Amino acid sequence: xxxxxxxxxxxxxxxxxxxxxxxxxxxxxxxxxxxxxxxxxxxxxxxxxxxxxxxxxxxxxxxxxxxxxxxxxxxxxxxxxxxxxxxxxxxxxxxxxxxxxxxxxxxxxxxxxxxxxxxxxxxxxxxxxxxxxxxxxxxxxxxxxxxxxxxxxxxxxxxxxxxxxxxxxxxxxxxxxxxxxxxxxxxxxxxxxxxxxxxxxxxxxxxxxxxxxxxxxxxxxxxxxxxxxxxxxxxxxxxxxxxxxxxxxxxxxxxxxxxxxxxxxxxxxxxxxxxxxxxxxxxxxxxxxxxxxxxxxxxxxxxxxxxxxxxxxxxxxxxxxxxxxxxxxxxxxxxxxxxxxxxxxxxxxxxxxxxxxxxxxxxxxxxxxxxxxxxxxxxxxxxxxxxxxxxxxxxxxxxxxxxxxxxxxxxxxxxxxxxxxxxxxxxxxxxxxxxxxxxxxxxxxxxxxxxxxxxxxxxxxxxxxxxxxxxxxxxxxxxxxxxxxxxxxxxxxxxxxxxxxxxxxxxxxxxxxxxxxxxxxxxxxxxxxxxxxxxxxxxxxxxxxxxxxxxxxxxxxxxxxxxxxxxxxxxxxxxxxxxxxxxxxxxxxxxxxxxxxxxxxxxxx
Amino acid sequence: xxxxxxxxxxxxxxxxxxxxxxxxxxxxxxxxxxxxxxxxxxxxxxxxxxxxxxxxxxxxxxxxxxxxxxxxxxxxxxxxxxxxxxxxxxxxxxxxxxxxxxxxxxxxxxxxxxxxxxxxxxxxxxxxxxxxxxxxxxxxxxxxxxxxxxxxxxxxxxxxxxxxxxxxxxxxxxxxxxxxxxxxxxxxxxxxxxxxxxxxxxxxxxxxxxxxxxxxxxxxxxxxxxxxxxxxxxxxxxxxxxxxxxxxxxxxxxxxxxxxxxxxxxxxxxxxxxxxxxxxxxxxxxxxxxxxxxxxxxxxxxxxxxxxxxxxxxxxxxxxxxxxxxxxxxxxxxxxx
Numbered sequence: 001x002x003x004x005x006x007x008x009x010x011x012x013x014x015x016x017x018x019x020x021x022x023x024x025x026x027x028x029x030x031x032x033x034x035x036x037x038x039x040x041x042x043x044x045x046x047x048x049x050x051x052x053x054x055x056x057x058x059x060x061x062x063x064x065x066x067x068x069x070x071x072x073x074x075x076x077x078x079x080x081x082x083x084x085x086x087x088x089x090x091x092x093x094x095x096x097x098x099x100x101x102x103x104x105x106x107x108x109x110x111x112x113x114x115x116x117x118x119x120x121x122x123x124x125x126x127x128x129x130x131x132x133x134x135x136x137x138x139x140x141x142x143x144x145x146x147x148x149x150x151x152x153x154x155x156x157x158x159x160x161x162x163x164x165x166x167x168x169x170x171x172x173x174x175x176x177x178x179x180x181x182x183x184x185x186x187x188x189x190x191x192x193x194x195x196x197x198x199x200x201x202x203x204x205x206x207x208x209x210x211x212x213x214x215x216x217x218x219x220x221x222x223x224x225x226x227x228x229x230x231x232x233x234x235x236x237x238x239x240x241x242x243x244x245x246x247x248x249x250x251x252x253x254x255x256x257x258x259x260x261x262x263x264x265x266x267x268x269x270x271x272x273x274x275x276x277x278x279x280x281x282x283x284x285x286x287x288x289x290x291x292x293x294x295x296x297x298x299x300x301x302x303x304x305x306x307x308x309x310x311x312x313x314x315x316x317x318x319x320x321x322x323x324x325x326x327x328x329x330x331x332x333x334x335x336x337x338x339x340x341x342x343x344x345x346x347x348x349x350x351x352x353x354x355x356x357x358x359x360x361x362x363x364x365x366x367x368x369x370x371x372x373x374x375x376x377x378x379x380x381x382x383x384x385x386x387x388x389x390x391x392x393x394x395x396x397x398x399x400x401x402x403x404x405x406x407x408x409x410x411x412x413x414x415x416x417x418x419x420x421x422x423x424x425x426x427x428x429x430x431x432x433x434x435x436x437x438x439x440x441x442x443x444x445x446x447x448x449x450x451x452x453x454x455x456x457x458x459x460x461x462x463x464x465x466x467x468x469x470x471x472x473x474x475x476x477x478x479x480x481x482x483x484x485x486x487x488x489x490x491x492x493x494x495x496x497x498x499x500x501x502x503x504x505x506x507x508x509x510x511x512x513x514x515x516x517x518x519x520x521x522x523x524x525x526x527x528x529x530x531x532x533x534x535x536x537x538x539x540x541x542x543x544x545x546x547x548x549x550x551x552x553x554x555x556x557x558x559x560x561x562x563x564x565x566x567x568x569x570x571x572x573x574x575x576x577x578x579x580x581x582x583x584x585x586x587x588x589x590x591x592x593x594x595x596x597x598x599x600x601x602x603x604x605x
Numbered sequence: 606x607x608x609x610x611x612x613x614x615x616x617x618x619x620x621x622x623x624x625x626x627x628x629x630x631x632x633x634x635x636x637x638x639x640x641x642x643x644x645x646x647x648x649x650x651x652x653x654x655x656x657x658x659x660x661x662x663x664x665x666x667x668x669x670x671x672x673x674x675x676x677x678x679x680x681x682x683x684x685x686x687x688x689x690x691x692x693x694x695x696x697x698x699x700x701x702x703x704x705x706x707x708x709x710x711x712x713x714x715x716x717x718x719x720x721x722x723x724x725x726x727x728x729x730x731x732x733x734x735x736x737x738x739x740x741x742x743x744x745x746x747x748x749x750x751x752x753x754x755x756x757x758x759x760x761x762x763x764x765x766x767x768x769x770x771x772x773x774x775x776x777x778x779x780x781x782x783x784x785x786x787x788x789x790x791x792x793x794x795x796x797x798x799x800x801x802x803x804x805x806x807x808x809x810x811x812x813x814x815x816x817x818x819x820x821x822x823x824x825x826x827x828x829x830x831x832x833x834x835x836x837x838x839x840x841x842x843x844x845x846x847x848x849x850x851x852x853x854x855x856x857x858x859x860x861x862x863x864x865x866x867x868x869x870x871x872x873x874x875x876x877x878x879x880x881x882x883x884x885x886x887x888x889x890x891x892x893x894x895x896x897x898x899x900x901x902x903x904x905x906x907x908x909x910x911x912x913x914x915x916x917x918x919x920x921x922x923x924x925x926x927x928x929x930x931x932x933x934x935x936x937x938x939x940x941x942x
Contacts (some may be wrong), residue, residue, distance in 0.1 A: 316632055342632040446634045449641035495645045535638055543638025549645075 050598035072100030133174035140243035144411025147404035150482030151462035153508020153522025177202035207252035285319030316342030331428025379580035435463035452492035482506035500530035527555035570604035643677035663712030664748035712750030717884035757932035777801040791840035796930035803913035823863035828936035832892035842928030843879035850912035888939030
């Protein structure tokens, strides 16, 4: 067994990532509600009607597919928020939903969308029970970004926001759990300034009383901040994070289940924090253990106790370390990181995907005379909430589409990657131009099916230009740009070589042409060419087989145009037409297009 | 966030201990998954299929290990065919070699009939390699595998006194009906064939064959008395007579006289229609016949009834026809081929 060993000293782990602090802020507490005791009603109302037409070359021969689909829904989410006193708050959301075309109770559903309670005990300990949004670090509990979106045009935002609302995506990479959490902090007089403790436990899936056991997740974070040190006021922030996912084999009749424990140490060493420049060393490192445990009834020494055998065990490590600088006066933030995530590193609560590519599409799932399954494209990724998941903590890595995300399909915690990553953004206050850049040059650590290693390159850039303020037009006019380039390559013999390239470009324009009336224009296009192997996996993330080369030479585009009238900031009506076309050079006769016209009214109150 | 004003220093110590445990960053770097060159490169047969013995005594507990080697992992199919019985044993795998772990044959069959003492030819083929040639080897079976269970009859002893043909309406074609050896039996050399035409009375009934116990107490010996675990097995032969209906019946001694008579309880299987060509294995727990534990130990006869589906018959009616062989009782599961 060839074993590659990197000795990473403890000092390496004393640097570590700033994301934990961001994640910690993600979970709000009662102090957000500054209003006093009482009962309040908030909520959201939405009406959506659409008609989609199927077209393109495919229809020249397709005599079986329906050419037009129309549907819609009317949704009212009524939030009842009660604060019996200033330290206790409960909230429930009742959803009333009616399918477009449902009458006299048919198609109408009433459900509880959300329930939670939170408060403060003895003015010291914060707690929350019920539904909660939770994140720790990108390697423990984290929801990676969705595929197919860089900086989408404003015209595509309304449908994307529907998906995010429906799936509880907060924009802070939090996961939606149902359970409980407890947070508190400690203040010190010497060396350590503060120590914060967070803990949580949640149920990810219930048992079906047969072959599916109850799956639970628990863990938390212990974070500390040092007092300022030395003449520069350097300050260290350290955190220990734990995320454990396990199946309760006493529930149901399942006799085997998952055990996944991830323990990490993250931190930031703020070396300099002056008026013009801030500089820090950041990083995170840790280890995962993934096991499949089998419960043997009466397998204990006395024959009466149950015993658990470990059927499969994998263990691996990761680390990420880098330097970050903030040029405060120019609004430039930049960070350079080295990452090393082991091939067997498995963190089910951080490596899942928002999109489940194995799910059926809501519209035109099968097309053509042979009723072939239609693959998910930009059209579907931008609106089909059925593709998106809320909790996909599974026993192995889920499927991905290399055309959309081949470099980091599972986000920062993607296993089997090492290399450098450059993050930079330009966000000066009150500036009309803002932008961001991500460059990642990575390589596999372990070859798949060969000793040869794949090389990955990722460039992701985005920019927003407030044309209205730049030209002093007095109206909200903005342009947006998003760009992603991905390259995957590998040398070797003719059966080992890999070469896959993908481009994703987004442009958008939003112009207020009359008071609160916006014209929205946008385009998104992707093209991919080349080939790669997409492995079939087993045992968490081991390669079981390669079904064949994944060969692609396809492109797709999504164009959108429409009007939006903003009654208030949280209330708008938009009417749009979006046109989608897909073409594959290998099968030109199967090229197709989709045209969708829709009206969406959204009201938050 | 609200804060305590005290300082448990032990919390800091725990954090440092945890940090020390995280100081390694080693990974396993052996290539993951099947070798790509093996998986998708050209196929070459390195070593042709061979058997580790020329003769085998399955009844004595012996088995045959087939070996072969190729230059890559691929899907392979080893098909062993009896030269007299036509029995087929198929072993499939995905690997770069055949060995004792994946290509051991202990005399079982995949497609009926059972193997007999006979020569067999084993052919190795590669369905995913269109340019690969088949390779063969030969083994001589000295004795066939012994299967578990209590045999009611295999019809090997001709037409002895325990076998009764009920030709009550003279519908049977007696030139064909009876113990036969051609086509090959499912087990051994002989089976029982029933062929006839419901021409006398329009009552769907053609006739039956009844096998009675020759044990001293009049009851068949069964491997278990638990009805849910006691399986009645038989091999049934389809002769492409499409209007044929078969009913297997269990006869229980209702009056306790220890022998078959017309007052006994006769419990049928329900209609059985054969759709697959050749021999088919039939298995059903006695509990599904409705027998209790006491009745399971008082089975005095097994009957196979030939029915003509006159509702579907053309005019004039065509013969109906089936074969039956190797009636057995097994415990715990259907007879495993």
